[in-house]
Amino acid sequence: MNMLLFFTLGLFVHFVFFVSIFDIYFTSPLVHGMTPQFTPLPPPAKRLVLFVADGLRADALYELDENGNSRAPFLRNIIMYEGSWGISHTRVPTESRPGHVALIAGFYEDVSAVAKGWKENPVEFDSLFNESKYTWSWGSPDILPMFAKGASGDHVYTYSYDAKTEDFGANDATKLDTWVFDNVKDFFDTARNNQSLFSKINEEKIVFFLHLLGIDTNGHAHRPSSRDYKDNIKKVDDGVKEIVSMFKHFYGNDGKTTFIFTSDHGMTDWGFHGAGHPSETLTPLVTWGAGIKYAQKVSAQQFDDAFLKEWRLENWKRQDINQADIAPLMASLIGVPFPLNSVGILPVDYLNNTDLFKAESMFTNAVQILEQFKVKMTQKKEVTLPFLFTPFKLLSDSKQLNILRKARSYIKQGKFDEAVSLCKELIHLALEGLSYYHTYDRFFLGINVVAGFVGWTSYASLLIIKSHSNLTRGLTVKKSSHLLPYGFLAAGLLVALFLLIQACPWTYYVYCLLPVPIWYAVLREFQVVQDLVASLLTFPLSHFVGYLLVFTVGIEVLVLSFFYRYMLTAGLIVFAGWPFLTKLWTQAKITSLSWTVFSLLLAVFPLMPVVGRTPDISLVMGAGLLVLLLSLFAVPSLIKRKGSLAKEELLVHLLQILSTVLSMYVVYSTNSSLLRKQGLPLMNQILSWAVLASSLVVPLLSSPALFQRLFSILLSLMSTYLLLSTGYEALFPLVLSCLMFVWIHMEQETLQQSGISCKKKLASIQFSYTMDITQFRQLYLDDIRRAFFLVFFLVTAFFGTGNIASINSFELASVYCFLTVFSPFMMGALMMWKILIPFVLVMCAFEAVQLTTQLSSKSLFLIVLVISDIMALHFFFLVKDYGSWLDIGTSISHYVIVMSMTIFLVFLNGLAQVLTTKKLRLRGCSMYADILHESISFIVLFTVGTMGLSWSAVLRSALSLELGSHC
Structure with missing residues (x-):
C-alpha cells in the first residue's frame, strides 16, 4: 500500500476512534419539550440577590486567620445569627462556565458544548434568569452573556467591564470586584430618578446577579495562600455588607429580599482549578433573608471531617448540598418555574416556610x-x-x-x-x-469501536510482518476467495439498513460501518497469518514466551504510569541497567555509563511534585546557564572552521546563544516586575513572542549534520521552554535531550552487536529529506524494543513534570512572559506547546535513530502505532461512568491522551522531519559572519548590557534568588 495513502487512512481511523469517545461519553444530556413546573403557593421573596465569588474556596472563607479573626466578619455574623450555611459540592470540570451553569440552570456541564464555545451559550438550556421577570447582572464578559443569549424576551440585562481588565499581572485585581459593587450602587441611584427602571426593580420574581472575579484572578496570580487572595476576601465581604445595606434601605426593609452567597469553584494551593481536588470542589454557601431558616445551634453534627472544629463553627448547623441544588432553591424562593433542564434536588432544610410549602415545592x-x-x-x-x-x-x-x-x-x-x-x-x-x-446506546457503540480497534491493530501488525520482516519471505501467497468482498458488502448493507430503520445519527454509521472494510482487509491477509504461525512453530517456545512476557509487562508499565507517575521512574531505572544485561558495557563503556547516568537523572523528575507546587525562578535561570555553557563549548570549534558555510553556522549559533540570553533576561525581568505588581512589560512580551516565533525557523539554518542539527533544535526549543517555565521543569528537556543523544549512540552500538554493518559513522551522517531506499533493511525483534523505547520516552515527556490528564497540575504563571490578560484559548495553546516541546525533542531523536539504524520511518513507525493502539484499547476498557467525578474524568482523559498521542505522532513525525531535514540558507551573511567572528564576545556582552542585566545579576538570580510562592 502507498505510504501516504496508508497514513491518511490511519489518521482517519484514529480520528474516528478519538471522536467516538465524545459520542459515547460526551453527549449532551439536555432534552427539550418539557412543561414548566412551579409551586402553586405564594413565594416568601419578591427578589433574590446572588453573589458568586469566583474561585473562592470554602476553607478560605470559613477559617479564622492567624489572630483568630474571620476574614469575612459580615458573612460569619450571618452564619451565626441570621441565616443558613454549608458547603456546595461542585463537579468536574471545576471551571467558571460549568460552575455557573450548575448554579443558575441546575444541571452539570453539557460537555458537548465545550467544543462549541467558551464565552457564550452554545446550546439552548433554560435557567433561573430566563424564568425570572427581570434579571440584572454585573461582572465578567466571559460569564454574563452566556445566560443572556437565548433568553426568551428582553428581560436579562448585563453590565460587563472590558475583558482586558482581567489581567493576572495587574497591580490590584480587587478592582474587578469594586467595579461590580460601584456599578450596582450607581444602578440603584439611577433607578431613583428613572420611573421606568424604578417600576421594574419593584416587580416580583426578579434577580440581581453579582459576579465577583477578583478572588479568582488573585488566586491565579498569587495563589490562595497569598495575602492578596485573603485580603480580597475581606474586600468582598465589605462589598457584600454595603450592597445588603443598600438593598434594605432602598426597599424600606420590607423583608422580601433573599441573599445567596456562593462560589462557582475553588482553587488548588498552586493557583489552578479544573479537576476534582477537594480544594476545587468544596465551595461556600451562605444564605439569608426572606424564606431562609435562621441560624440553628446544635450540639452535634453528622459530618466527620475536621473542618468544623478548625473553622470553630461546630455549634452552628451545617447543611451541605450539591451545586445544582441551588437553582431549584432560588426558583422556589421567588416563585418562578424550576429551570426545565435542572437536575438539582430542592434542599428543603434551607427553607423557612410552612410544611405545606416545602411539600408542594418538592x-x-x-x-x-x-x-x-x-x-x-x-x-x-x-x-x-x-x-x-x-x-x-x-x-x-x-x-x-x-x-x-x-x-x-x-x-x-x-x-x-x-x-x-x-x-x-x-x-x-x-x-x-x-x-x-x-x-x-453506549454498549452498542462500544462494541463497534472495539471491533474497529482490534481490526485496525491486527491489520497494522500484518502489514509489518508482510512488508517489513523476513517471517513470510519465500512462502507462497494464495489469492483470497471472490466471495469475501461480496460477503462484507452484504454485511455493510445490512448494518446500514439497521441504522436507517432506527433513524440513528450519521456518526453511528461511521462507527458501525468502519469495522467492515477494516476486517475485510485483515481477512484478505489470512495467508500471512498462516505463514506467521508456521514461522513461529520453528521458533523456540521459551524465547517466544519470554519476549511476549517482557512486551506485556512493558505495556502494563506504560498504562500504570498514567495513574502512578513513579512507574516511569521504575522503568528508567530498568533502562539504566540495560547495558549491563547485554554486551554493550564491554564494547562501549563511556556510552553505557552516560546512558546509565542520564537515565537515573531523568528518573528523578517523575518523583518530583507536579509543576506548580514549588515554583523557583532560580532553577529556571540555572537551566539557562547550563544551556549557555553547552552552547559556548561549541563556539571554539565553529570559529576554527573556514569558509562561508562555517561562518553561517557561527552566525546561527550566535543567534541561538542570544536567544537564550534574551529568554533568561525576560524571565528574570518579568518575574521582578510582577513581584512589584507593575504588570508584564511590553518589551518583554514582544521579546517572548519573537523568541517563540524564531524557535522553529532558526534550526533550519543550521547544518544538516546529525548532531549539529539536533543540538540546534535543542537550543532553539529550550529558549522557548525557559520562557514557559516556573521551576525545576526547566531542567527536564535538557536532561531528556542528553539521554536522547546517548540513545542514538547506543542504538548504533546495538546494531553492530547484532551483526548488521553500519555504513557510516555518526559524525558523518547527515539528515536528508530524500533517503536512499537501498539503505533500509528488514525488521528484527530488537526493533520492537526501539519502538517501545520511543513510546516510553513520549509518555515520560508527557508525565515527566506534570500530570497532563489533569490540566490543573500546570499553572498559569508559566505563560506570564507572553500574556497576563485572561485568554483561555491562548493560554491553553501556550501551555500545550510547553507540553509538546519535549515530545518534539524525542521525535527528532527518533528520526536520528531511524537514520542510524537504517530503518525506514514507515516500518518502525508502524510498530509504534501498534503499541499505542494496544494502550488506547486498554484505556478504552478502563473508561468508566461511575464512581467519583474525578475517577470518571481521569479515565476519559487517559483515553483521549493516548488517542491524541497516536494522532499527533503523525503530525509531529512530519514536524520532526522538517526540523531535521530542511535547510534554509542565509544570503549575503558572510560579511556579518566575519564581523561576528572577530567580535563575538563583545556582541554578547553588549546585548546583555543593553538589556540591563549583567552576568553577575544572572548568577545571583540563579544561585540566591528567593521568591517564596510567587512565579
Whole structure:
C-alpha cells in the first residue's frame, strides 16, 4: 500500500476512534419539550440577590486567620445569627462556565458544548434568569452573556467591564470586584430618578446577579495562600455588607429580599482549578433573608471531617448540598418555574416556610425532573425497533402514577414529611432513568469501536510482518476467495439498513460501518497469518514466551504510569541497567555509563511534585546557564572552521546563544516586575513572542549534520521552554535531550552487536529529506524494543513534570512572559506547546535513530502505532461512568491522551522531519559572519548590557534568588 495513502487512512481511523469517545461519553444530556413546573403557593421573596465569588474556596472563607479573626466578619455574623450555611459540592470540570451553569440552570456541564464555545451559550438550556421577570447582572464578559443569549424576551440585562481588565499581572485585581459593587450602587441611584427602571426593580420574581472575579484572578496570580487572595476576601465581604445595606434601605426593609452567597469553584494551593481536588470542589454557601431558616445551634453534627472544629463553627448547623441544588432553591424562593433542564434536588432544610410549602415545592421538583425522564424515554423509544427496546424497569408508567398519587394524597392528609420523602425517591428514580436512557446506546457503540480497534491493530501488525520482516519471505501467497468482498458488502448493507430503520445519527454509521472494510482487509491477509504461525512453530517456545512476557509487562508499565507517575521512574531505572544485561558495557563503556547516568537523572523528575507546587525562578535561570555553557563549548570549534558555510553556522549559533540570553533576561525581568505588581512589560512580551516565533525557523539554518542539527533544535526549543517555565521543569528537556543523544549512540552500538554493518559513522551522517531506499533493511525483534523505547520516552515527556490528564497540575504563571490578560484559548495553546516541546525533542531523536539504524520511518513507525493502539484499547476498557467525578474524568482523559498521542505522532513525525531535514540558507551573511567572528564576545556582552542585566545579576538570580510562592 502507498505510504501516504496508508497514513491518511490511519489518521482517519484514529480520528474516528478519538471522536467516538465524545459520542459515547460526551453527549449532551439536555432534552427539550418539557412543561414548566412551579409551586402553586405564594413565594416568601419578591427578589433574590446572588453573589458568586469566583474561585473562592470554602476553607478560605470559613477559617479564622492567624489572630483568630474571620476574614469575612459580615458573612460569619450571618452564619451565626441570621441565616443558613454549608458547603456546595461542585463537579468536574471545576471551571467558571460549568460552575455557573450548575448554579443558575441546575444541571452539570453539557460537555458537548465545550467544543462549541467558551464565552457564550452554545446550546439552548433554560435557567433561573430566563424564568425570572427581570434579571440584572454585573461582572465578567466571559460569564454574563452566556445566560443572556437565548433568553426568551428582553428581560436579562448585563453590565460587563472590558475583558482586558482581567489581567493576572495587574497591580490590584480587587478592582474587578469594586467595579461590580460601584456599578450596582450607581444602578440603584439611577433607578431613583428613572420611573421606568424604578417600576421594574419593584416587580416580583426578579434577580440581581453579582459576579465577583477578583478572588479568582488573585488566586491565579498569587495563589490562595497569598495575602492578596485573603485580603480580597475581606474586600468582598465589605462589598457584600454595603450592597445588603443598600438593598434594605432602598426597599424600606420590607423583608422580601433573599441573599445567596456562593462560589462557582475553588482553587488548588498552586493557583489552578479544573479537576476534582477537594480544594476545587468544596465551595461556600451562605444564605439569608426572606424564606431562609435562621441560624440553628446544635450540639452535634453528622459530618466527620475536621473542618468544623478548625473553622470553630461546630455549634452552628451545617447543611451541605450539591451545586445544582441551588437553582431549584432560588426558583422556589421567588416563585418562578424550576429551570426545565435542572437536575438539582430542592434542599428543603434551607427553607423557612410552612410544611405545606416545602411539600408542594418538592412535589413540583419531582414532576419537573420526571418530565425530563418522560421526554428522554419517548425520544429513545421512537428511534428504536420495538422488539429491541428495553425500558427502564424501576420507573414504569404505572409506578410513576402511583408515586405521584400517593404523594398528592400525603399532602392532602397533612403528612408532609412522608410526601417530601416520597418525592425524593421519585426524583432519584427519575435521575437514574435519565442516566439509563442517556447511556442507552453506549454498549452498542462500544462494541463497534472495539471491533474497529482490534481490526485496525491486527491489520497494522500484518502489514509489518508482510512488508517489513523476513517471517513470510519465500512462502507462497494464495489469492483470497471472490466471495469475501461480496460477503462484507452484504454485511455493510445490512448494518446500514439497521441504522436507517432506527433513524440513528450519521456518526453511528461511521462507527458501525468502519469495522467492515477494516476486517475485510485483515481477512484478505489470512495467508500471512498462516505463514506467521508456521514461522513461529520453528521458533523456540521459551524465547517466544519470554519476549511476549517482557512486551506485556512493558505495556502494563506504560498504562500504570498514567495513574502512578513513579512507574516511569521504575522503568528508567530498568533502562539504566540495560547495558549491563547485554554486551554493550564491554564494547562501549563511556556510552553505557552516560546512558546509565542520564537515565537515573531523568528518573528523578517523575518523583518530583507536579509543576506548580514549588515554583523557583532560580532553577529556571540555572537551566539557562547550563544551556549557555553547552552552547559556548561549541563556539571554539565553529570559529576554527573556514569558509562561508562555517561562518553561517557561527552566525546561527550566535543567534541561538542570544536567544537564550534574551529568554533568561525576560524571565528574570518579568518575574521582578510582577513581584512589584507593575504588570508584564511590553518589551518583554514582544521579546517572548519573537523568541517563540524564531524557535522553529532558526534550526533550519543550521547544518544538516546529525548532531549539529539536533543540538540546534535543542537550543532553539529550550529558549522557548525557559520562557514557559516556573521551576525545576526547566531542567527536564535538557536532561531528556542528553539521554536522547546517548540513545542514538547506543542504538548504533546495538546494531553492530547484532551483526548488521553500519555504513557510516555518526559524525558523518547527515539528515536528508530524500533517503536512499537501498539503505533500509528488514525488521528484527530488537526493533520492537526501539519502538517501545520511543513510546516510553513520549509518555515520560508527557508525565515527566506534570500530570497532563489533569490540566490543573500546570499553572498559569508559566505563560506570564507572553500574556497576563485572561485568554483561555491562548493560554491553553501556550501551555500545550510547553507540553509538546519535549515530545518534539524525542521525535527528532527518533528520526536520528531511524537514520542510524537504517530503518525506514514507515516500518518502525508502524510498530509504534501498534503499541499505542494496544494502550488506547486498554484505556478504552478502563473508561468508566461511575464512581467519583474525578475517577470518571481521569479515565476519559487517559483515553483521549493516548488517542491524541497516536494522532499527533503523525503530525509531529512530519514536524520532526522538517526540523531535521530542511535547510534554509542565509544570503549575503558572510560579511556579518566575519564581523561576528572577530567580535563575538563583545556582541554578547553588549546585548546583555543593553538589556540591563549583567552576568553577575544572572548568577545571583540563579544561585540566591528567593521568591517564596510567587512565579
